[in-house]
Amino acid sequence: MMFAVGAAAVTITMMLALLRALLGPSVYDRVLAVNMLGTKTVLLLALTAFAMGRPDFIDLAITYALINFIGVIAVLQFFYSRDLRKAEERAAKSAHGGAVGPSQAGPQ
Amino acid sequence: MIELFGVFLLALAVITAIGVVQARNLFAGVMLMGIFSLLMAATFFLLDAADVALTEAAVGAGISTVLMLSALALSGAEEKARSRSRILALIVVTVTAATVIYATFEKPRLGDPNAPVQQHVAPWYFDMTQEAIEIPNVVTAVLSSFRGYDTLGEVIVVFTAGIGVLFLIGAAAPKGRASPSQGDLPVGLKHHQPIRVVGKLAIPFILLFAFYVQFHGEYSPGGGFQAGALFAAAIILYGMLEGEATALSIIPAPVLFAMSAGGALLFGGVGVVCMLLGGNFLQYDVLLAGSPVGAQQMGIIAIELGVGITVAGTLLSIFFAFATRDQS
Known part of the structure; x- marks a missing residue:
């Protein structure tokens, strides 16, 4: 349940960030949106990893953070x-x- | 529950894809491609395909954004207006999409236990991984041992793609050319101390993580492809902070070419050694006398190293070919 609430919050934030990236209007809006989406992906991965009971998958979240x-x-x-x-x-x-x-x- | 989030993320990915097509500003397109990659990687992860998600993270979200921006620096900022009719293209796309959608009707549902792949292929891989190789990551076992030929083919494809790009945009820049970044202009982000300091702090950790992904690939998600991309990302970061010339003085272009070719050669070489020891091509069992399981693990580590070297060398060659190209 905790996971569901957390994941729902993160995915809704992702949707809002995507909206900003699509609407723009300036390039900095888009850069910020991409950066934010990357952070939300890291969060979603960490949440899912723990919800699936596989904390070793946190490796992926680290990769995202570094690559972002x-x-x-x-x-x-x-x-x-x-x-x-x-x-x-x-x-x-x-x-x-x-x-x-x-x-x-x-x-x- | 997971499916719900998966569908939601895929819907966002579709919206992003439409946004990429619609974008007239090429920079906006590149940013949206980055978002698309992140969404796809999250979807892969939700589908429990951690190795694929890791590849998408390292290559899709990181390296391809950097390469796209390098290409964008050489071209205009806006898409050219198209005046020709696009009816033919529309017909081709519609027919292809209809065919693909029609094909999905025959496809088994996600996780269907009666699907052909669950009947004999997957159980065999799971059993044999425990029996013959004894490593926890079945993906690595399938990729490097059971389907080693396919992976060798992929490595050759990566190598060939690198050659193709270098052939098109010029591998070796002529000596003594006047680059716009040379002279009195500052190179890279050298004069921005905060970025430089923080960026340089991150480099050793990215390299360490790349080696971890490389050599821990039998136990956790990862392997040669992901590690090679991460290694390349660390060097690219250094190149962006200190200027490409400084980075190229650490890893000169000939070394990068040797890496691209050498990794594929190492992979093929392991196969040839197997043949010389009396086995089949890429049959690792014969590498160590008396211990087929140890021999399998040895072979997997060797070929994963070959994959990593080729991927890192090719990605870096392409990046430097773009970055050191003259603006004219």
């Missing part, structure tokens, strides 16, 4: 390097009087 962290770092790095590149391109543009650099004219 890497995902968030990847998102951070993605935006960080994209902002840097944009700033660099803007600087190059203004320095060459609006001339398009080879990085933009080159074939994809």
